Amino acid sequence: MVHAFESVFEKLNVRKVEDLFFKIHPDYVQSVSEVRMEYVQCPACQQHTKQAWVYCFDGDRLQEDVWSICHECQKQFYTLQVGAKLIQKRQDIVDGDWYYINSDDKAGFKNFEELNPELTAAKGKATDYIKDLLEGKIRNLRISGTPGTGKTHLAKAIARTLKHKGRKVAFIESRKLFDNIKNTFGNRVAQERFEKQFADFDLVVLDDVGVETNKAADELSWSSREWVKLIDLRRGKSTVYTTNFDKESLKAVIGARSVSRIGENSETIELFTPDHDYRDRLLY
Ligand SMILES: [Zn+2]
Structure with missing residues (x-):
């Protein structure tokens, strides 16, 4: 604070606080006296840490603010702003990979x-599911x-x-998820980051499960292990x-063990159109 004023003094080529005040308010020269820089109460922290001009105007003690809040509060405000920006930036990066x-x-x-019952x-069921999660379940x-x-x-x-x-949420197609897994091959740091992030979300939505694999036997066994x-x-x-x-069809694609684990502690919504047997078409 003091340093800031010293540099202003130097620039304006003034040596005293009064000189600076009258440089800013040349019209006050006649009516104002006893100009001092004093510490007054900061409206943010209530401490007497904020600098202000205090002067005598026609016998009244008046005050003119130099800053709206004190230096410490400005610093704190700035730190909070930077902190919030950093958190947002980190969130944006995670969202870019996962949302x-x-x-x-x-x-x-x-x-x-709602075209039918x-x-x-x-x-x-979906809104009940959200309610459960918001209750911490x-x-x-x-x-x-279909x-x-x-x-x-x-x-x-x-x-x-x-x-x-405000929950940490991922929404990713399983095909994209598996592409991302493949991109971490041979990179342990990337693999660990991937796993940590994946485990950390309050909710992960995996869209279109089962399309991530071609049906070649070796890839199928790899993806079911994944x-x-x-x-x-x-x-x-x-x-x-x-x-x-x-x-039943999903068992053939991602493995019976995974399907049974997905089914633990689980709700199910089934939206199969009755006019064709979808399962027969998928198990070619
Ligand atoms: Zn303050």
Whole structure:
């Protein structure tokens, strides 16, 4: 503070506090006397740590603020601002890797079309699921159904609602998730960061489970081992899985062990259109 004034004095080529004051207020020369720089009460911390001009104007003691708050409070304010910016920046980086819902994507409960009783029931289950999580319960949710039945819309609505409530949320297609896993191959630091982040979210939504693998036997056995690891990492946390596969078909794709683990402590929403047997088409 003092240093700031000293440099101002130097620039203006003045030596005394009064000289500086009258340089700023040349019209006060006649009416003002006893100009001093004093410490007055800072409105932020209530301490007498804020500098102000104090002077006598026609016999009255008046005060003119130099700063709105004291130097310590300014410093603290700045530190908080920088801290908040850093936290936001870190959050943005994590979101870039894990939260694949565009900011202009408004898929929510309000615009979820309840075209039939099944969809109304599905929406009810999804909102109950959110309520459970907000109450601190740990629950999994599997949303299975034919493409185009609104699974992803519901999953996005869940993710967006909980993120809006301040929870740490990931929303990622399982194909993208597995691409990211492959990108960490041979890089232990990246692998550990991936696992730590994946385990840390309050909620992870894995969209379109089962499309991440081609059906070659060697890749299938690798991806089903990965699924066991991934589901293990989410132990004690809540995870939503959407998939085109019903339970039995999903076993063939990600492994029976994983399907059984997903089913622990779990809700299920099934949205299969009855007009064709979807399972037969998928198990070619
Ligand atoms: Zn202060």
